[in-house]
Amino acid sequence: xxxxxxxxKNLVFGLRxxxxxxxxxxHVSSRSALTAPLSSTAVLRRPPPPILAGFRRESTAAExxxxxxxxxxxxxxxxxxxxxxxxxYTCELKFMPECASRRVPCxxxxxxxxxxxxLSDFSPVSEELAVKMYGKMATLQMMDNVFYEAQRQGxxxxxxxxxxxxxxxxxxxxxxxxxDVVLPQYREPGILLWRxxxxxxxxxxxxxxxxxYGKGRQMPIHYGSNxxxxxxxxxxxxxxxxxxxxxxxxxxMEKKNACAVTFVGDGGTSEGDFHAGLNFAxxxxxxxxxxxxxxxxxxxxxxxxxxxxxxxxxxxxxxGIRSIRVDGxxxxxxxxxxxxxxxxxxxxxxxxxxxxxxxRVGHHSTSDDSTKYRPADEIQYWKTTxxxxxxxxxxxxxxxxxxxxxxxxxxGNVRKQLLEAIQVAEKSGKQPLKELFNDVYDVxxxxxxxxxxxxxxxxxxxxxxxxxxxxxxxx
Amino acid sequence: MSAIxxxxxxxxxxxxxxxxDSKKLAASRRSLPVRVxxxxxxxxxxxxxxxxxxxxxxxxxxxANAVATKADGAASSTSSKPGHELLLFEALQEGLEEEMExxxxxxxxxxxxxxxxxxxxxxxxxxxxxxxxxVLDTPICENAFTGMGIGAAMTGxxxxxxxxxxxxxxxxxxxxxxxxxxxxYTSGGQFTIPIxxxxxxxxxxxxxxxxxxxxxxxxxxxxxxxMVACSTPYNAKGLMKAAIRSENPVILFEHVLLYNxxxxxxxxxxxxxxxxxxxVRPGEHVTILTYSRMRYHVMQAAKTxxxxxxxxxxxDIRSLKPFDxxxxxxxxxxxHRVLIVEECMRTGxxxxxxxxxxNENFHDYLDAPVVCLSSQDxxxxxxxxxxxxTVVQPAQIVTAVEQLCL
Numbered sequence: 039x040x041x042x043x044x045x046x047k048n049l050v051f052g053l054r055x056x057x058x059x060x061x062x063x064x065h066v067s068s069r070s071a072l073t074a075p076l077s078s079t080a081v082l083r084r085p086p087p088p089i090l091a092g093f094r095r096e097s098t099a100a101e102x103x104x105x106x107x108x109x110x111x112x113x114x115x116x117x118x119x120x121x122x123x124x125x126x127y128t129c130e131l132k133f134m135p136e137c138a139s140r141r142v143p144c145x146x147x148x149x150x151x152x153x154x155x156x157l158s159d160f161s162p163v164s165e166e167l168a169v170k171m172y173g174k175m176a177t178l179q180m181m182d183n184v185f186y187e188a189q190r191q192g193x194x195x196x197x198x199x200x201x202x203x204x205x206x207x208x209x210x211x212x213x214x215x216x217x218d219v220v221l222p223q224y225r226e227p228g229i230l231l232w233r234x235x236x237x238x239x240x241x242x243x244x245x246x247x248x249x250x251y252g253k254g255r256q257m258p259i260h261y262g263s264n265x266x267x268x269x270x271x272x273x274x275x276x277x278x279x280x281x282x283x284x285x286x287x288x289x290x291m292e293k294k295n296a297c298a299v300t301f302v303g304d305g306g307t308s309e310g311d312f313h314a315g316l317n318f319a320x321x322x323x324x325x326x327x328x329x330x331x332x333x334x335x336x337x338x339x340x341x342x343x344x345x346x347x348x349x350x351x352x353x354x355x356x357x358g359i360r361s362i363r364v365d366g367x368x369x370x371x372x373x374x375x376x377x378x379x380x381x382x383x384x385x386x387x388x389x390x391x392x393x394x395x396x397x398r399v400g401h402h403s404t405s406d407d408s409t410k411y412r413p414a415d416e417i418q419y420w421k422t423t424x425x426x427x428x429x430x431x432x433x434x435x436x437x438x439x440x441x442x443x444x445x446x447x448x449x450g451n452v453r454k455q456l457l458e459a460i461q462v463a464e465k466s467g468k469q470p471l472k473e474l475f476n477d478v479y480d481v482x483x484x485x486x487x488x489x490x491x492x493x494x495x496x497x498x499x500x501x502x503x504x505x506x507x508x509x510x511x512x513x
Numbered sequence: 514m515s516a517i518x519x520x521x522x523x524x525x526x527x528x529x530x531x532x533x534d535s536k537k538l539a540a541s542r543r544s545l546p547v548r549v550x551x552x553x554x555x556x557x558x559x560x561x562x563x564x565x566x567x568x569x570x571x572x573x574x575x576x577a578n579a580v581a582t583k584a585d586g587a588a589s590s591t592s593s594k595p596g597h598e599l600l601l602f603e604a605l606q607e608g609l610e611e612e613m614e615x616x617x618x619x620x621x622x623x624x625x626x627x628x629x630x631x632x633x634x635x636x637x638x639x640x641x642x643x644x645x646x647x648v649l650d651t652p653i654c655e656n657a658f659t660g661m662g663i664g665a666a667m668t669g670x671x672x673x674x675x676x677x678x679x680x681x682x683x684x685x686x687x688x689x690x691x692x693x694x695x696x697x698y699t700s701g702g703q704f705t706i707p708i709x710x711x712x713x714x715x716x717x718x719x720x721x722x723x724x725x726x727x728x729x730x731x732x733x734x735x736x737x738x739x740m741v742a743c744s745t746p747y748n749a750k751g752l753m754k755a756a757i758r759s760e761n762p763v764i765l766f767e768h769v770l771l772y773n774x775x776x777x778x779x780x781x782x783x784x785x786x787x788x789x790x791x792x793v794r795p796g797e798h799v800t801i802l803t804y805s806r807m808r809y810h811v812m813q814a815a816k817t818x819x820x821x822x823x824x825x826x827x828x829d830i831r832s833l834k835p836f837d838x839x840x841x842x843x844x845x846x847x848x849h850r851v852l853i854v855e856e857c858m859r860t861g862x863x864x865x866x867x868x869x870x871x872n873e874n875f876h877d878y879l880d881a882p883v884v885c886l887s888s889q890d891x892x893x894x895x896x897x898x899x900x901x902x903t904v905v906q907p908a909q910i911v912t913a914v915e916q917l918c919l
Contacts, residue, residue, distance in 0.1 A: 219668060253701035262700045269667060270700035274691050280657040281692070284664025284672075291620065291646060291670065298664070314657030321652055477702040478737050480760040483788070483835040 142351050144395055145375060146365035150424070152432025160374040161213075165439045171212050171369060172434050175204040175427045176445075177452050178228045181237060182400070184456040185244060189258075189404045193464060194244045198259045200225045202399030205369040205426035206331055208232055210299070213376035217296040219285045221269045221278040224259055225331065226301050233266040237455050241463035253477070254469040276306040279315025279328070283389075286324030290387060297325035297383040299376075305336025307350050316357040319389035326389040327379045328359075331366060333398035338411040354391035366394030367426035370433070397424065468505070471497070596779045602772040604746035605635045608753035609673065611782065613643055616671060619757055622649040622658050623675030623712075632677050633713055633772050659685035659710065663693050666708040671757060679714030679766065680726035693762045694737030709756045711765035715806055715856055716893055716904050718770065725893035725900075729766055729833050730862040740833040741787055742766040742805045746776040748831060751785025759787060766833070768806045790837035796826035798918050800844040802867060803854040804830045807905060811854050814910035823914060833863055841867075842875055849880040850917050854905055859887045884913055 117124040147158040154160075163171070182199040189197040200207055207228025214220070220229050227240065242249035244258035252262055252270065262270025272278065282300035289296050306312060307330060319326040330350040334341055347353060354361025360382065364375045372394060379390040397420040401408040408417065422428075434440040475482050475490045482490070497504045599607065613619045621636055627650035630637035640648040651658040655676060662672040676682040682689070689710065696704055716725045729740055739761050743749035749767070756763035793808065794815060803811045808829045815825050826844055830837060845851055851871055855864040864885040871883050886905045894900055 221664070251701045251703060252699060255701060256699045260699065262703060264700070264703040269664075270696060270704060272692055272696065272699070274687060277660060277688060277692055278664075280654075280660030280688070281664030281667070283657070284661030284666075285668045287646075287649070287661060288665040288668035288670045310654075311656060311660065314654040314660070317652055317654070318657050318661055322649070477698045479697075479739070480705070484838065485835050 136346070137348055138352075141348050142363050144363045144365050145371050146368045147370040147374065148368045148429060148433055150429060152429050152436060154370070154433070160370050161377050163370065163373065165437070167212065168434050168437070169439055171208050171373075172427075172430055172440060173448055174208045174211075174228065174231055175369070175430060176448055177237075178204050178207060178231055179427055180449065180452045181227075181231070181240065181456060184453065184460070185240075185258075186400070186404065188244075188460055193460065194258050196258045196404055197244065198224060198403040199400035200228060202397050202420060202426065203331060203333060203366065204228060205372050205430065206329070206366045206394050206396060209369045209372035210329060210376045213373050214299055214380055215296065217267065217294065218380065219267045219269070219289070219296065219298050221282045221285065221298060221300040222261075222271055223275070223278065223301045223303055223306060223331075224271050224273075225303065227259065227261060230261055230263060230266055230268050233268065235261070235263060235266060235268075237452075237459045238462060239263075241456075241459040242466070245460075245463040245466070247463055247466040247468055249463070249466055250469070253473045255473075255477075276302055276309035276311040276315070278302070279306075279309075279311045280318060281315075282326050282328070283315050283318040283322060283324050286319055286326040286383075286389070287322050290322070290324055295384060297327055297380055299327045299329065299380070301329050301331060303336060304330065304332040304334070304341050304350065305339060305344055306330075307353070308336075308344055313357075316354070316359060316389065316391070320357045320359050323387050324389060325383040325387050327376065327383050328389060328391045329376070330391070330393045331396060332393055333366075333396045335398050335402070335408070335412070337402045337406060338408070340411075349393055349395070351391065351393040357389075359389050359391045361391035361393065363393045363395065366396030367424060367429065369426065369430040396426075594777065596777045598775055598777045599746060600772065601743075601746045601749050601767075601774045601776075602633055602635050604750040604776075604778060605743075605753050605767070606637055606639070608750035609636065609757075610639060610642070612754055612757040613639065613647070616757075618669060619671045619673065620647045620649065620665070621673045621675065622651055622662055624651060624653055624658075624677050626650060626675050631675060633767075633769075635767075636675065655681050655684040656688055660688040660692070662708050662710070663688060663696070663706055666706045666762075667696065667704045671707050671709075673709045673711065673757060676710065676712030678724055678726075678769075679712045679728040680723055682710065682712065682728055683726070683731070685710075686731070689732065689738070689762075689764075690735045694735040697761075698737055705760050706762050707757075707760050708762045709753075709759075709765055710762070711753075711756075711767060713767045713769040713772070715766075715768040715770070716888075716900065719895050719897055719900055720769070720893075721895045722892035727857045727862065727888075729764075730857040732764060733834050733863060733866060737762065738834065739763045739787060740766065741831055742768075742833055744768070744771060744805050744808045744829055744831070746774060747778045748785050748791060748829075750778060751783055752787065752831070754784045755787045758784065763787065766805065770806055785831075788832045788835060788837055790840040791829040791831050792826075792840065793829050794825065794827040796824040796848070798824045798848060799826065799850040799852055799914055800841070800848045801825050801827045801852045801854060801910070801914070802830050802841060803827070804833065804863070805856065807854045807856055810905060810907050811910055814907035814914070817907065817911050818914055821911075821915075823918060825914060830867070836867060836870055838870065838874055841871065845871065845875045846878045849878055851879065851883045852910070852913055852917055853883065853885040853887075854910055855885070855887050856904060857887055858890045859885075860890050862887050881917055884917055886910065886913055 116127065118127050147154060147160040149155055178200060182201050185194065185197050186199055188194050203225060207226055208231070211229040211232035216233060220226070222229065230240075239249070239251070240261065243252055243261050246254035252260065256270065257273070260271040260273070262268060269278065269281070278300050279302060282298045285298035289298065300315075302312065316328060318324070319328070332341065332349055336344055341349075349363065351361045351363040362375055362379070365371050375392055379392055382388060383390050399417060399421045431440065471494065472490065474493070475486050478486060609621070621639060623631070625632055626636040627640040627645045627648050629650075630640075636648060651661070659674055659682070662674040665672050676685070693706055693708060693710075697706055714726055714728050729742065732738065732740060739759065741752050741756065741763060743752045743765065752765060756765050793812065801811050808827070811827055815827055818825050826848055828840060828844055830841070853864040853867055855862055857863050859865070864887050868883045868885050872879075886909055888903050888905065891903060893903055
């Protein structure tokens, strides 16, 4: 302390010698310099000197100089007090850059050849789990191919593939518990597949037949199953994000050992609901895992036209949410990250954000032809060289857990099941007329009942104008 | 201007049991037990069974009209004045509190509902009693907390979402229309959304256009939701409780100017019927259909009309979606003349839909075209005089009845 004081005294003497009494006047004149353009003098970088009224006695001047020196030494320690807490201040006029100098690195465990990168940390995966994961990834891949073809043949009206995102689908599902409530966007049927939804059940929904749990009310791929804790897909983008905050809130209130897990694409993060959902989950301290599948495209909009930030991971901090960027095509990395995120969400009761980088190999949907806005060889590259299913297969095979024979058997079986499922679904009857009016409310209201009566009369009168079986008997 | 409604502080005394509601005593619509002991039961008349299976007990005995006379109540209480007096916002709070005590899944979310007690004090002291997780203060994003309520409802809670002003719920339209109304249907009945969305709306005292919205006209088309409008402390509490107990999403419309109405309501527990209209004043000459604040303008006009020798039948429709065409129809069949008085804009309002419904269903019973008095298709201005001209006033109602009953 004494040393510091003497040091400052020397400084004061030094300053005094430099500035002398005229220093005061210079300060005064530099005050007028404040009105001059900013580039004028370095004095401006210091806190403005206390207002000096004309000439002062030397001792006062020294006091003032000492104060100035003291201030500059303690500058970093002094804090401002505003609503929102204490914050240190700076006199440097400097803006935060729009982007960090380096992009946020991406967490990965397997390299492109399916080898574990040395010194990676990841959750170990048993043979049983690995084989199941691979099997489901391959099944998802095949389901997408077969159903896509079925749409092309006119057998279903619409389909949307998850090709290229199998790792995100299956690995995240494997990392969750069955009690975790999933709110999908629409490119996550793999979660249902993992949880036990059968290929027949998928086909039923796509055909909207009597077996469809949605009772024919939604477009294909808008799966939903309360048994599997998978909320029905709703077409508008990102509406599920604030709902996920609500689910997290409900789970928190009921103190359940479960979290909400919700998915969104890169395009969906532009929606207001993204901001809303994340902000709310953070403020409510709700156990929600937000997984953003950054696959590069929102229909035809490339991410360079969607946002100007470094992807989505940097946005987490803006809401006070822990976030990570993951290689979405690396099954082990996704599995580990989601596992840890889930644990954090549940034990610490906080939201977590995961940005999974990947590539949308397929078109946006069957209503899209992506070769119109991206080169075909880019698609081919990601389909083959950067294929997540192949990559994981290499790792599983290298462990001796999978073979070509098992591969052929699996693919053959699944293909057969898929074709059968489509045939059965196609032949199954459609929903009866009463399902048009059910479930609007818990019990149909009078006006709905009237409308049903009216429709039945109409159909009865002109049966030839209505599809066969539309007015078929129902209970 | 409107003598019935005073500003803050003053209160209008309404006669205790001024209207009768059938109670959902053994309603088949839900299996929740309902306390029967201590109910005030008006003599129930015909039990009308709707084709939908909705069983509703209707009462034929009308106890009083809303304007002046004291009730000849069927209360069994021995004190000279049964029940307790409170203001409408307190009635809402009482209903909410009772339901929160009754069912631990009921929770409240909205802006400033917690320790602040709500902008209109409907959630006053609830946070103190139930904690600030169950009475949740949210950041400002209507779409977010409505979406949050929907997600929570789908997971098993029964949220009550408060919009600080109904007009702000326009920001939540996407969640309300595309998800709240639809998800029960599109999920094939797998997920229910027993949410209540409530808040004050309507034209206030010089609140400007954005704070004077009539959301019921925008929302009425959304399939899958129910809409009710309360107008007295009695029906406010009853409808709040019924809305919370309903398995469907219900939007409860309150009115900014009615929060300080005072009335004596029963001590015993009661629940109003969500789909039922309220007979305010029986009559013979003309059916006047109204709801919310306009009820009071109509009743004021009714006084004048009675003095002029008319006998109007006044019905507070309460259920904006679906309409109670049973009560309305019976009235039309009796009087053959209909006047609708509403606060909505002329185009696309509740009155427009109601006119269509009446014409469609009761055309043969009408002796004159349905007349609908509504606000003009203008944004509600701030200036007091302009604002007054945009709201239907009792004098207009009197003139309309006179013309209708020529």
